[in-house]
Amino acid sequence: MFDGIFLKNYLKNKGVSKVGYTAINAEDFPQYNFAISLVMKLPKECIRAIIDEDYKYYWMRFHREADRLKEIAIDAEKLIKNNGYDAFALTLQRNGFDMDKLLSKIPYKTVATSSGLGWIGRSALFVCEEYGSAVVLSSVLTNMPLEIGTPITDSLCDDCEECQKACPVDAVNPRKWNSRLSREDIIDIEACSQYVMDQYKAGLGCSKCLSNCKLTQKYYHSL
Ligand code: SF4
Numbered sequence: 431m432f433d434g435i436f437l438k439n440y441l442k443n444k445g446v447s448k449v450g451y452t453a454i455n456a457e458d459f460p461q462y463n464f465a466i467s468l469v470m471k472l473p474k475e476c477i478r479a480i481i482d483e484d485y486k487y488y489w490m491r492f493h494r495e496a497d498r499l500k501e502i503a504i505d506a507e508k509l510i511k512n513n514g515y516d517a518f519a520l521t522l523q524r525n526g527f528d529m530d531k532l533l534s535k536i537p538y539k540t541v542a543t544s545s546g547l548g549w550i551g552r553s554a555l556f557v558c559e560e561y562g563s564a565v566v567l568s569s570v571l572t573n574m575p576l577e578i579g580t581p582i583t584d585s586l587c588d589d590c591e592e593c594q595k596a597c598p599v600d601a602v603n604p605r606k607w608n609s610r611l612s613r614e615d616i617i618d619i620e621a622c623s624q625y626v627m628d629q630y631k632a633g634l635g636c637s638k639c640l641s642n643c644k645l646t647q648k649y650y651h652s653l
Pocket residue numbers: 553596597598599600601602621622623625626636637638639640
């Protein structure tokens with residue numbers, strides 16, 4: 431039977447680490463009332479590369495994983511359509527990603543927290559218990575009825591401040607995330623993006639908040 435459980439198993443067999451469902455009501459995509467959140471762990475070599483400041487390798491692997499997840503999202507779109515529903519793989523290009531504001535029409539992070547797969551860290555990155563922030567995200571929109579998860583609306587970061595301490599430009603605010611706050615309440619996004627852009631132009635990067643997240647570290651050191 432083609433249902434949400436079948437779809438979850440299909441996506442996990444393709445290599446997606448966590449899958450969740452949420453209801454949506456998006457102005458830009460009125461024909462879809464459900465969103466599927468896809469969370470794929472980054473290989474540990476990616477975390478190693480950030481620690482070693484080997485950003486050339488990090489970006490190569492990051493983009494490879496992001497491309498892989500995009501292909502899986504497109505496969506899911508086809509599968510859902512073949513089973514009589516409408517679907518739309520929300521790739522970065524289709525999600526109207528604004529490079530200046532670093533914002534999309536439907537942020538993947540919002541779909542993931544609303545599906546109950548994790549929360550937003552002090553770093554403003556998506557965080558989950560199993561992989562910390564060492565993940566890539568994507569989404570698929572659909573009108574296929576799905577049993578939705580319980581949204582996470584408050585940070586589970588407790589008293590941890592590791593990402594804040596790791597930021598070289600002090601962009602991470604001490605305030606913990608909740609879904610009522612805006613991104614600017616928890617991070618100085620201009621300071622972060624300016625630094626990351628400068629680093630990128632020099633063939634480097636940052637992502638120290640990702641690699642230093644205590645939950646990323648827990649995943650990195652797990653067997
Ligand atoms: S990417 Fe770098 S500059 Fe931006 S918040 Fe994380 S640690 Fe700070």
